[in-house]
Amino acid sequence: MAAVADIEPDDPRDDLHSNKRTTVNPRFRDVPRSIMSPWFKSPYTPRRGLIKLATPLSRRLIPKLRTASMSADDEHQFEGLLKKQWRTYSLSPLFNFKPHRAVLVKYERSLDAALSQAQSTSADILNSGAEKSHFSFYNGLKFNSDDPAALRIQVWEKNATGHESKIVLEAFLLCVELSMSPIPAELKAYFTYYPVVLVAGNKSKTTVLFDWLEHHFDCRSDLLTLTDADLRHLLAHCSAFMSGNKSPPVLMQYSLEDKCEGIQYINCKLEAHYCKQLWERLFSSPSTKRELFQSDVDSFVDHLEQLLEHLMSIVFKKLSLSEVGTSAAYISHAGKIKLFSSSVVYTALHVLCDIANDRYLEMAPRDQ
Structure with missing residues (x-):
């Protein structure tokens, strides 16, 4: 049975709920109230206060602030993103996520520890090398001042000799010019929203990555299938x-x-x-x-x-x-996507982000 936690009346996150009680994941029943996210609860708990959006009347072909179409193909543009098959996932807002370089270094160490722990319980531990993650900002995918900078996560694995390394997992956390953010203005300081995550690589490492995100930032992830x-x-x-x-x-x-x-x-x-x-x-x-x-x-x-x-x-x-x-x-x-041209990057990712945002809003029951 899920535990129940009281949220102090003066907590600004109370705006997401009409009552003062929130159903919380039982494994987090001992988390202090001061750092508890209102998103961390039973999937059936109403998320009140969210901005409810109807299906957008339109979706953009080019960025709002640009007066011309995207530039012609450049083999150096969107490095690592083009001509690679990605699987798309949706992600709910991250609570207390800090997209600053100094903090990203701490996230790297934390994810490394999670990967090491998962590797120690793996049946293939003898064939696995040391793993190290790297977080970096990815230029070229911030089309709106309200969007968080795109984040690139890479997991490198050394071979048994400890010399050569290869990328076993790569992920992009993206927010490309949403029609409107679902986060109320007064709560934007508490949440960072990346509606879409593109992932390529090892499935077990993918599971570790999303488990780590959900554990540390009170979010939910799901495969983004397309209708x-x-x-x-x-x-x-x-x-x-x-x-x-x-x-x-x-x-x-x-x-x-x-x-x-x-x-x-x-x-x-x-x-x-x-x-x-x-x-x-x-x-x-x-x-x-x-x-x-x-x-x-x-x-x-x-x-x-x-x-x-x-x-x-x-x-x-x-x-x-x-x-x-x-x-x-x-x-x-099934949520697989492969981009061949830099000219289509904006519109394809913008539409995917809008789709993921719509799905997220549909999960929130209407206020009663």
Whole structure:
């Protein structure tokens, strides 16, 4: 049975709740009230005071403060982020997280200790080397003054000889120009919000990383799977940044797992130049359109599905997308993403952050 902790009436975090009692994870029943986060409680406890947002009317193609589209591809831009497959996770606000270099060094030592402890209980301890983590700020992903600086976490493992090292885990904590932060202004000093985490590497190290974040910063993490509506948004946004006529075809994969026994997927590929011409005919260019509304997304994807229906006599609008891909980005229902072009980095990550933020808000019951 979950323990209950009293929060002092003058605690500013009381604004998140209409009552003074918060259900707390039982393993934290002895944590002093003065450092206890109101997010650390039963998943069914109402989170009152959060800003409730409806589905955004639009999502941006280019940063709000920029007047032109993202710059052309540069092989040195977004180093370590492009052309690598990532798995996306959502993360609730971090309580008492300090994004300062001096504090990040302390976080490194703390995570190293967690990795060492996990390694000592691993069955593969004889084949594992020493592990060391490194926290750093990642330039180029801060598009708004309200966004926290993007954080890059790398875990290095030395081989048995103790000489050569390799990266066994890499993670990016991101907040890319949310439509609106869910944290009330008076509580922003207590919480840092990275709605999306991109992870590549060892699964067991990934588990250690998220367990460490949840333990120290009273947050929750979850795999960010994408719905049909999410994939439609991402397809429409990423199609704005396709390259020339020699680009690989646009992929629209539909799931048939619940529709047709024996057939799991239908892969549809459309010529990139056709999709690019359609996008430009409907919306001109990202520098002039700047953002897409829900009606824009529906219009673009409906045009593509009407063509497929004409060619294949299948009503695709009654099916659900499971993967989409363009020359700029590939995204799957399972939360896997691969970015090929620096021009698409902003819009793809911005849409993912908005999706994760919407999910987070949906988890909070409405005030009664």
